[in-house]
Amino acid sequence: MHLVYENVLKNLVSLWTGNFKDMDTGQGDYEFEPGVWESIGAATAACGAHIPSTFASNPPNVADDKQATTADSWSFWMLYIAPIVLENKFRRKVYYDHFIELVKLVQICLKFSLSSDDIERLRTGFKDWVVAYEKLYYQNNPSRARACPLTIHALLHIADLIKVVGPVWTYWAFPTERYCGRLQPAIRSRRHPFVSIDNYVSQDAQLSHIKMVYNVHDRLTIPRRLRNPDVVRGIHDSHPDYPLYVLLGPKRTLVDPSVHAKVRVHLATRFGKPLSMILQVYDPQDVVQWGCVRRLEGGDDMKAAELTNLNAEDRRDATFVRYELLVDIAPRSAASNFVARQFYGQLKNILVVKLPASTDLNLSKPTTYMLALIHQSDAKVASISGLDIPYYKKLTRKEVVDVATIQCLVGRVPPSALLPASQSRGWGIIDRSGTIARGYYIPDD
Known part of the structure; x- marks a missing residue:
C-alpha cells in the first residue's frame, strides 16, 4: 500500500x-x-x-x-x-x-x-x-x-x-494510521498529551501481558459492538416487494402537483393503460415522500435532493445516483428488443405510492410501489487512455423510475476551470461500485 x-x-x-x-x-x-x-x-x-x-x-x-x-x-x-x-x-x-x-x-x-x-x-x-x-x-x-x-x-x-x-x-x-486512531481517544490532557499517550501504551502492554500469561484473553476483551446498517431505527418504511431497500426520514405527505403528474405518466407507461384509467385509481392522498433510501446488504444511503439542504455548510452531496433501465433498442420495430443501460442523475424525490385493487390494472389486491423522481443527466462514457469515465454536461429531463432500478451513489468532479466550456468534457462521475455491488439484468434464454 x-x-x-x-x-x-x-x-x-x-x-x-x-x-x-x-x-x-x-x-x-x-x-x-x-x-x-x-x-x-x-x-x-x-x-x-x-x-x-x-x-x-x-x-x-x-x-x-x-x-x-x-x-x-x-x-x-x-x-x-x-x-x-x-x-x-x-x-x-x-x-x-x-x-x-x-x-x-x-x-x-x-x-x-x-x-x-x-x-x-x-x-x-x-x-x-x-x-x-x-x-x-x-x-x-x-x-x-x-x-x-x-x-x-x-x-x-x-x-x-x-x-x-x-x-x-x-x-x-x-x-500506522489505525494505531494512531487507537491512541487518539487516550489523550485526556491537551496540556500534557504525551503523558496520556505514555500511560495508555504502558497500561495496554500490561493488560496484554496479563491476558497472555493467565490465558484470560476472552474474559478481559470487551467485545466491540459494530453497527449493523441493515438494522434500522427511527422513522422508516419498508415493503416485502422491495427487500433490499429501506426508506428513511424525513417524511412528508405534501407532494408537488408536478411530481404527481409525472408519477401518473409513469404508471400509465408501466401498466400500458391510458392516463384516464390511472386517474381513476390514483389518489394523491395515498402518496408519501421520504428523504432517503438505503440499499441494504452493504449498499449506500441515497438522499432526495428536494428534502435535503444542499447549501448547508460542509454538506457532502449524496443525491447523485447510478440507475439501470431496460431500453428498447428497436423502438420502431414490431418486436421489442430490451437491453439494460446505465444512467446517471440526481435523485429528486423518493415516493411511496399505494394503489387499490383494480381489475383494469390487473391488481388483485392493494399494491405499494416505491418510486423515485430522477433528474437525468446526459452522461456519456469517455474512454480516456483505456480508462472508461462517465462525463455529463447538463441535467436533461426528469423521469420517474422504480426504486429497485437505483444501484448506488456516485460522486462528481467539477469541470476544469482552465478549459473553456467548448473544450471541457463537463462533470466527471466517480462510480466506485464493482461487480459485487451491481445488479445485472440477465435476459431469458
Missing part, C-alpha cells in the same frame, strides 16, 4: 512539480507549467462537496495541504480524482497515458479475487510500466540514476507477491 501511494505516486508528483532530488527534466518535458499543479490542488479540494462522505474523507488540496494528505487520501485521489483532473495538464500526453497505466494496474491489484490471467497481466503490465518509466524519467542516462529509487524496482515483485500471499486487500492496510 505505502509502496504505491506513499512512494511511487509521491515521487511522480515530485517529478511533475520539479521537486524531485534537485533533478531537471533532462531530455524530457514532464514538469507542469507554472500554476498548473496549484490549479489541480484547488480542483481536488473543490471535489469534496460533490463526493459522498461514505466514499472517503474530504479530499485535501494536494498542492499545499501536506499535513492532510495521507496514504488513504492519496489512494482515493489516484484511483478516482487524478484521472479526471490530470487530463490535458501535461505538455505531452505520453506522461498522462503512462500514469493511467499505473492506475489500471492498481485497480487490478485491488480486485477481491484474481485469476491467473490477472496475475500475468500484472506481471507484464508492471514490467512494461517500469520500462516506460525508465525511458521517460531516467532517460537511459546514468547521471539520472536517482530517478530510479528502489520502490520502482519493487513494483516488479507485486505479481509474485499476490501469487504467493493472495489478493492485496488482505494485507495492504493502514497500520
Whole structure:
C-alpha cells in the first residue's frame, strides 16, 4: 500500500512539480507549467462537496495541504480524482497515458479475487510500466540514476507477491494510521498529551501481558459492538416487494402537483393503460415522500435532493445516483428488443405510492410501489487512455423510475476551470461500485 501511494505516486508528483532530488527534466518535458499543479490542488479540494462522505474523507488540496494528505487520501485521489483532473495538464500526453497505466494496474491489484490471467497481466503490465518509466524519467542516462529509487524496482515483485500471499486487500492496510486512531481517544490532557499517550501504551502492554500469561484473553476483551446498517431505527418504511431497500426520514405527505403528474405518466407507461384509467385509481392522498433510501446488504444511503439542504455548510452531496433501465433498442420495430443501460442523475424525490385493487390494472389486491423522481443527466462514457469515465454536461429531463432500478451513489468532479466550456468534457462521475455491488439484468434464454 505505502509502496504505491506513499512512494511511487509521491515521487511522480515530485517529478511533475520539479521537486524531485534537485533533478531537471533532462531530455524530457514532464514538469507542469507554472500554476498548473496549484490549479489541480484547488480542483481536488473543490471535489469534496460533490463526493459522498461514505466514499472517503474530504479530499485535501494536494498542492499545499501536506499535513492532510495521507496514504488513504492519496489512494482515493489516484484511483478516482487524478484521472479526471490530470487530463490535458501535461505538455505531452505520453506522461498522462503512462500514469493511467499505473492506475489500471492498481485497480487490478485491488480486485477481491484474481485469476491467473490477472496475475500475468500484472506481471507484464508492471514490467512494461517500469520500462516506460525508465525511458521517460531516467532517460537511459546514468547521471539520472536517482530517478530510479528502489520502490520502482519493487513494483516488479507485486505479481509474485499476490501469487504467493493472495489478493492485496488482505494485507495492504493502514497500520500506522489505525494505531494512531487507537491512541487518539487516550489523550485526556491537551496540556500534557504525551503523558496520556505514555500511560495508555504502558497500561495496554500490561493488560496484554496479563491476558497472555493467565490465558484470560476472552474474559478481559470487551467485545466491540459494530453497527449493523441493515438494522434500522427511527422513522422508516419498508415493503416485502422491495427487500433490499429501506426508506428513511424525513417524511412528508405534501407532494408537488408536478411530481404527481409525472408519477401518473409513469404508471400509465408501466401498466400500458391510458392516463384516464390511472386517474381513476390514483389518489394523491395515498402518496408519501421520504428523504432517503438505503440499499441494504452493504449498499449506500441515497438522499432526495428536494428534502435535503444542499447549501448547508460542509454538506457532502449524496443525491447523485447510478440507475439501470431496460431500453428498447428497436423502438420502431414490431418486436421489442430490451437491453439494460446505465444512467446517471440526481435523485429528486423518493415516493411511496399505494394503489387499490383494480381489475383494469390487473391488481388483485392493494399494491405499494416505491418510486423515485430522477433528474437525468446526459452522461456519456469517455474512454480516456483505456480508462472508461462517465462525463455529463447538463441535467436533461426528469423521469420517474422504480426504486429497485437505483444501484448506488456516485460522486462528481467539477469541470476544469482552465478549459473553456467548448473544450471541457463537463462533470466527471466517480462510480466506485464493482461487480459485487451491481445488479445485472440477465435476459431469458
